[in-house]
Amino acid sequence: MNEVFARGPSLSTRLAIVLVLSLSAMLIDTKVDSFATARTYLNSFVSPLQYIANLPGAMLSWSAERFSSRQQLLRDNEELTNQITLMSEQLQRFRILEQENKSLRKLLDAPVRDSMHKMITELMAVDTNPYSHQIVINKGAIDGVFLGQSVLDDSGIVGQISEVGTTNSRVLMISDVTHAIPVRIERNNVRFIAVGGGDLDAMQLQHVPHSADIREGDVLVSSGLGEIFPEGYPVATISKIVRNESRPFAEVIATPLAKLDRIKYLLLLWPEESAPTGAIAPDEVLSDEPQEENTEAAQ
Template sequence: MDTIFTRGPSLNNRLALALILSVLLIFVDFKLDGFKSTRVYLNSLMSPLQYLANLPGLMLNKSAQRFTSQEQLLAENQKLNNQLLLMSEKLQQFDVIMQENSYLRDLLQTSARSDSRKMVAELMAVDKNPYSQQVVINKGAIDGVYLSQPVLDDKGVVGQVMEVGSTNSRVLLIADVTHAIPVRSLRNNIRFIATGSGALNELYLEHVPHSVDIEVGDTLISSGLGKVFPEGYPVARVSQVIRDESRPFARVVVTPLAQLDRLRHLLLLWKESSAIDDDSIEEKDRGAEKNASATKEVTNA
């Protein structure tokens, strides 16, 4: 009976035959270079398979690089945003400093006379009494502040010092009902008395006859009378003129030029005589020192 599967050479014989053929093929390929063209064809045939085998690794590397690049971009974006925020904050401070610098320059240039002494003060507090318009500044007797000293801002006259402490002072605003300031019209030099109304945006001109030449828009400056406010500083601008013949005087409403509702830095002015007195005192002191030194030299001699 014939079997379906015939038995061939044994495994040992097959292994020996494979080894012999392998050595023979290696010898022929190394010495005779007989499989060069065949190797080229086999490499060409295997190239697509190699690409397919490397494709998952390439995809993983690309994804990892893209993820890393995205993380780096996000980190750099966050860093740049933080830097932008910090620079914006510094730019805001720079703008504020420039604005304050310009404000202080304008404030120091408000003085009509360059030889008079002046000092910049800062607002500390505002009186909460609705019937009184007063503020407190951070300059006092140790800074040379005195009673009835004129106070200005960068726009015009603010008021005068009414109380002096050692380190601070109280200023009575021109809008207070108890305050009055002599003024004159810049257009025609007519003199008036401007009194406070109790409101920060209004002053009244007292006892103005109907025939007086005054118009809306006229600028009023300090006249120098009363010897409190120096002459020539802006005070107010005429905003309303009502001539009612049934009343003995015209009603004239003026608006202060100083920004009384937003004060921050103020300018204290000294009288010219004070500056002259200071100079004379300094000269006297220097003279006394010279005399004392001369007396000492004579005594030593």
């Protein structure tokens, strides 16, 4: 095997031959102008070999660039996904805030008699006793809350203050079995006593004669008797009347107008002469129009 590879001119001879050929080619290229055409053909012949020689490096660069682009796309996609998640959470909070803002504005726009001041309060807790309909609000004695004070939502009377603490208070709702409120029919001013039935969706009218002028759909408002609730605030609508002549009185069921099962913000009422400093006067009802006018005037 070694003898086969050892045949032929020696390495020194080969080097000398290559040098002579190279020098001759350079001399001919310099002195002979017509050799430029041959050089062009030679370059054309060798150029595919150059492309083939550069192909591995080009493929490696292309692969690296593609890999880098893919990694960048993955990072961008992850970042965009995180942004979408954060924006979705913010959008949910904004929707909740928007709904709360609408509820508060609707509550502030609730009709209040000219002599009454008001203050917004928020639900803190609900009594877990299934036989008691009571809630706790975040206003107390330091805010001027007093026993028997009227509590409303944007639709009607919710109940009255039954216990007062320093910073919170307990509200007895009109649906509680121990609660009673003097009412009158808005249509004809016939007066009754509405008592809670232990159901958020039902109240009962006591001692209603069979001959009483009362109809399903009649609106009951506070009569003002007893000096607990101000006169004229919505309480309930008549939903069912059963006149059984074998019984001394008709059975009358009313549905509270206040949304007792979805309370969040409530309104406390004070007479003008006893309103605390933080209460809102009737002429201070907030609305969008005055704010827009003030903005235009400022501009």
